[in-house]
Structure formats: structure tokens, C-alpha cells
Amino acid sequence: MKIDVNELRKPFIEQHRLNNVDDVYTFFYDESNNFRKLYLTEEGFNIEKCDNFVLSGIALKAQVTDINYDELFDNLKLQKNVKEIKTKHLGKGDFLDFLNERKVKIFLSWLNSEDIYIHYFNLNAVYWSVVDIVDSIIDKNPHPFYFMHHMSIKSDLYKLVKSDEEAFFNMLRGFNYPNIKSDELNSFTSLLSDFITTKSVCIDDFRRNILLSLCKNLKELDELFFIMNETDNILINNFLPFYVRTLYIFKNSEHIFDDEDSIEKIMHHFPMQDGSKELSNYKFSNSKTFKGIQVSDLVSGLLGKYFTFIKDMEISDMHTVKGELNERQQENLELMRLIISKSDKQSRGFFNSVMSEDEYMKNDYFLHNVSRI
Incomplete structure (x- = not known):
């Protein structure tokens, strides 16, 4: 086509x-x-x-x-x-x-x-490789506020990743990111939520509150559209x-x-x-x-x-x-x-x-x- x-x-x-x-x-x-x-x-x-x-x-x-x-x-x-x-x-x-x-x-x-x-x-x-996480979460929380701030949220997640890049990608590797399996989704979102909460002290309070608000119900999500049904471990094909x-x-x-x-x-x-x-x-x-x-x-x-x-x-x-x-x-x-x-x-x-x-x-x-x- x-x-x-x-x-x-x-x-x-x-x-x-x-x-x-x-x-x-x-x-x-x-x-x-x-x-x-x-x-x-x-x-x-x-x-x-x-x-x-x-x-x-x-x-x-x-x-x-x-x-x-x-x-x-x-x-x-x-x-x-x-x-x-x-x-x-x-x-x-x-x-x-x-x-x-x-x-x-x-x-x-x-x-x-x-x-x-x-x-x-x-x-x-590296930035490109992680921003689909934010898009996937916003896809399940389609509030106009998050759409308006999506670039800031992506940049803040990237800043958290860079603060402990080795630990973050070790976590992703354990789930064959960006191909998270349905039966592992809860484990992945729990670890991701813990990482974001722990590392978010490196950003200012206003932006930290936006990021934490978006991720508040992360552990309850049943889908992360852009990081499922992909190819194991391939960040850029x-x-x-x-x-x-x-x-x-x-x-x-x-x-x-x-x-x-x-x-x-x-x-x-x-x-x-x-x-x-x-x-x-x-x-x-x-x-x-x-x-x-x-x-x-x-x-x-x-x-x-x-x-x-x-x-x-x-x-x-x-x-x-x-x-x-x-x-x-x-x-x-x-x-x-x-x-x-x-x-x-x-x-x-x-x-x-x-x-x-x-x-x-x-x-x-x-x-x-x-x-x-």
C-alpha cells in the first residue's frame, strides 16, 4: 500500500x-x-x-x-x-x-x-528509546493536562534514567523491553513505579508532582500499548x-x-x-x-x-x-x-x-x- x-x-x-x-x-x-x-x-x-x-x-x-x-x-x-x-x-x-x-x-x-x-x-x-513509556502511560490516562506537558514529562523521565542508566536498562532487559509480556506487565509496572518514585528527587517539586501524578496508578494498568507486541530488546531497528x-x-x-x-x-x-x-x-x-x-x-x-x-x-x-x-x-x-x-x-x-x-x-x-x- x-x-x-x-x-x-x-x-x-x-x-x-x-x-x-x-x-x-x-x-x-x-x-x-x-x-x-x-x-x-x-x-x-x-x-x-x-x-x-x-x-x-x-x-x-x-x-x-x-x-x-x-x-x-x-x-x-x-x-x-x-x-x-x-x-x-x-x-x-x-x-x-x-x-x-x-x-x-x-x-x-x-x-x-x-x-x-x-x-x-x-x-x-537513549531519549528516543524511553519516551514510548510516557506515551504508553498517557494513552491510558488521556487527560489534556498530560498531553500539554508530555514533552516535559518525557524529558524528566529521561533525566531519571540518566541518573542511574545502568540500573534502569538492566531492569528493562529483564523484561525484554520494548516487548513487555502481558503476564509480566504487573511486575514491570511495579518496578518502573518504584524507580520513578525513588529517582524523582532529582527534579523540582512542581515537575516531580506532574510525573508522580501521571504514574500514580501505574501498577494498575492492564496495557502499555507502545512497549508491548514489539521485538525483544530492539530499541531501534x-x-x-x-x-x-x-x-x-x-x-x-x-x-x-x-x-x-x-x-x-x-x-x-x-x-x-x-x-x-x-x-x-x-x-x-x-x-x-x-x-x-x-x-x-x-x-x-x-x-x-x-x-x-x-x-x-x-x-x-x-x-x-x-x-x-x-x-x-x-x-x-x-x-x-x-x-x-x-x-x-x-x-x-x-x-x-x-x-x-x-x-x-x-x-x-x-x-x-x-x-x-
């Missing part, structure tokens, strides 16, 4: 007041921290470190075949045997190390000087939903992805229709074929480091960390802000993040100088 993209995109565009999404662009993509699957094992997760997955790159107005990056290549003074630009050519280390690189400044200055926009999807995978989002939001555009066999093989599971015609506005290609994909590798590498840095930084430390940036780091951060602001002005649809409230606040402060604390 084909999916009419207009049924998907219209309410989303209206809800988020997205602008210029019917314009024609050419999107190039690459990924950072692409672990493809996330599942629970006896030792924890199947991956050693759960950095943020970022699918991002550049967008150009109108349909184009590729970009010319000769000036960028020359300015970076890469060795003649370099056939394609990679993130490693800009620098190494974590985000703050990257901000201190001269070549990062060259790259960001070039981006800002060209008629190029950037786009990104950013995923905090694939990233397909995140690949197709921009395809239907920007349905009139061309989308060129870096080769990703795991996605290309299952893309047919999401056949799209634009009214009476088939929507096939994407292709996968080798990065050596398209310089736009190579530039997208640099964007994704930078943003992958940035959003992981935002996730891991304590909110209480953000003023100190930003205040200790040296001159080059400040200049590069401002160049990041400029290219993101330019792109956001062109279309808010270029950006999408799945992360907690604290991460949104840290991002607003660190990158955009907006303090909500």
Missing part, C-alpha cells in the same frame, strides 16, 4: 509552521555516528558509546547536478593525493577540539560565503523513518544520499505517492561521485560532535564551558550560528531534533545565546 505524502506532510507543516517547503532544492546527505541498530545485550547496549546519530548535509536552491568546491579544496591546502574531502581532514578530537581547528574556520567561512544552506536530523537514541521525513516534507526537491545499503534495501517498505503519481525523488550514490555528499560529510561530522557534546554537557556547566572558549573557538561557533540561522530563515523544515528539553536549552544558550534558565 502506497502512502500519500500529502496526508503526512500537511498537518506536520501546519503544526510547525514550516516555510518554503514547496520550493525546489537539491539536498545532499551524509551521516555521523551511524550505528544502524540499537538493542539491549547482557552487557548493556550493542554499541560501546551511544553518541547522537546525525543525518545532515547541504541544500541548494533549485535542481543542480552537483557543487563546485575547488575554492574550498584549495583553501584547505589538502595533499594532492586526497581524492575526496572527509571530516578527518578538518581536524580530530571532540567538539571543543574541533572548534579550535583553523581548517574548521576555513570550511565554515566558505559555507557562509556560498549560496548554500545546511539541514540536519539529530537523534538522542533501523533509521528508515528519519531518512524519509525530508523526502515527503520537501516533496518537490531532489534528495541525494551517500550509499547506505541497510537503508536502500528497505526503502521499498515505505512506497510514497504524491496524489496520483509515484514519488521517487531520491537516490543513493557514492560520495566520490558527488562533491555535495563530500561537503555533507563535513557538515555531519561537525554536527555529530556538536550534538553529542550538547547531550553530554551538564546543564550546570554550560556557562563555564562557553565562558572558557578561546578566540578561535568563539569565531567558529559564531560561524556555525550564522550558517544555521541563514538556513533556518530559508526554511525551518531544514532542521529536526529528537532530544530532551535540557538539550534544547543547552543548544539555545551555547549556539544561539538564548538563555532559558
Whole structure:
């Protein structure tokens, strides 16, 4: 059964007041921290470190075949045997190390000087893995108050999880989460309720009372819809939903992805229709074929480091960390802000993040100088 993209995109565009999404662009993509699957094992997760997955790159107005990056290549003074630009050519280390690189400044200055926009999807995978718990509980307590505060509740549950992540996921593993069995539901909700009650001392009283109110009758629930009848221990089976989002939001555009066999093989599971015609506005290609994909590798590498840095930084430390940036780091951060602001002005649809409230606040402060604390 084909999916009419207009049924998907219209309410989303209206809800988020997205602008210029019917314009024609050419999107190039690459990924950072692409672990493809996330599942629970006896030792924890199947991956050693759960950095943020970022699918991002550049967008150009109108349909184009590729970009010319000769000036960028020359300015970076890469060795003649370099056939394609990679993130490693800009620098190494974590985000703050990257901000201190001269070549990062060259790259960001070039981006800002060209008629190029950037786009990104950013995923905090641990946050994504636990928010279905809140949706399942609200599904059984459909009060408008909880719908209004659902983002705050999800962020608070995530904060509790992060306060003792090992214990929490050990508990989930014992029930093959997210596939809780009916005969184990009472045991699961009892342990979950005890965990929330015990750990909720780390959030302020007002928000704690909202969370505890929602979970007051947790032990009596006979169903948790979104975390039952799933697959044992599989938190993220694939990233397909995140690949197709921009395809239907920007349905009139061309989308060129870096080769990703795991996605290309299952893309047919999401056949799209634009009214009476088939929507096939994407292709996968080798990065050596398209310089736009190579530039997208640099964007994704930078943003992958940035959003992981935002996730891991304590909110209480953000003023100190930003205040200790040296001159080059400040200049590069401002160049990041400029290219993101330019792109956001062109279309808010270029950006999408799945992360907690604290991460949104840290991002607003660190990158955009907006303090909500």
C-alpha cells in the first residue's frame, strides 16, 4: 500500500509552521555516528558509546547536478593525493577540539560565503528509546493536562534514567523491553513505579508532582500499548523513518544520499505517492561521485560532535564551558550560528531534533545565546 505524502506532510507543516517547503532544492546527505541498530545485550547496549546519530548535509536552491568546491579544496591546502574531502581532514578530537581547528574556520567561512544552506536530523537514541513509556502511560490516562506537558514529562523521565542508566536498562532487559509480556506487565509496572518514585528527587517539586501524578496508578494498568507486541530488546531497528521525513516534507526537491545499503534495501517498505503519481525523488550514490555528499560529510561530522557534546554537557556547566572558549573557538561557533540561522530563515523544515528539553536549552544558550534558565 502506497502512502500519500500529502496526508503526512500537511498537518506536520501546519503544526510547525514550516516555510518554503514547496520550493525546489537539491539536498545532499551524509551521516555521523551511524550505528544502524540499537538493542539491549547482557552487557548493556550493542554499541560501546551511544553518541547522537546525525543525518545532515547541504541544500541548494533549485535542481543542480552537483557543487563546485575547488575554492574550498584549495583553501584547505589538502595533499594532492586526497581524492575526496572527509571530516578527518578538518581536524580530530571532540567538539571543543574541533572548534579550535583553523581548517574548521576555513570550511565554515566558505559555507557562509556560498549560496548554500545546511539541514540536519539529530537523534538522542537513549531519549528516543524511553519516551514510548510516557506515551504508553498517557494513552491510558488521556487527560489534556498530560498531553500539554508530555514533552516535559518525557524529558524528566529521561533525566531519571540518566541518573542511574545502568540500573534502569538492566531492569528493562529483564523484561525484554520494548516487548513487555502481558503476564509480566504487573511486575514491570511495579518496578518502573518504584524507580520513578525513588529517582524523582532529582527534579523540582512542581515537575516531580506532574510525573508522580501521571504514574500514580501505574501498577494498575492492564496495557502499555507502545512497549508491548514489539521485538525483544530492539530499541531501534533501523533509521528508515528519519531518512524519509525530508523526502515527503520537501516533496518537490531532489534528495541525494551517500550509499547506505541497510537503508536502500528497505526503502521499498515505505512506497510514497504524491496524489496520483509515484514519488521517487531520491537516490543513493557514492560520495566520490558527488562533491555535495563530500561537503555533507563535513557538515555531519561537525554536527555529530556538536550534538553529542550538547547531550553530554551538564546543564550546570554550560556557562563555564562557553565562558572558557578561546578566540578561535568563539569565531567558529559564531560561524556555525550564522550558517544555521541563514538556513533556518530559508526554511525551518531544514532542521529536526529528537532530544530532551535540557538539550534544547543547552543548544539555545551555547549556539544561539538564548538563555532559558
